[in-house]
Amino acid sequence: MGAVRDRTRARAPKALAWQRHIRGAEIGFPDGPGTDGVPWAEYDPERFTLARREEAKAAELTASASNLSRAPPCSVCA
Known part of the structure; x- marks a missing residue:
């Protein structure tokens, strides 16, 4: 169970970044x-x-995905 919580916690910043995109639209x-x-x-x-x-x-x-393919990996979005 602890491994699931750790993975969920690790994914929270990415989920929040997507939430901003969705809410903005x-x-x-x-x-x-x-x-x-x-x-x-x-x-x-x-x-x-x-x-x-x-x-x-x-x-x-x-457009941002094509720019990201040339950029170093983002620690929040990975």
């Missing part, structure tokens, strides 16, 4: 509702449908 703010400031431009729910925001996030992640 859903509501425009990576840190959740009530976050101060202006929503990310391409994820503003007042301007774009959820489908369009999901497309923008997919394009962003695709």
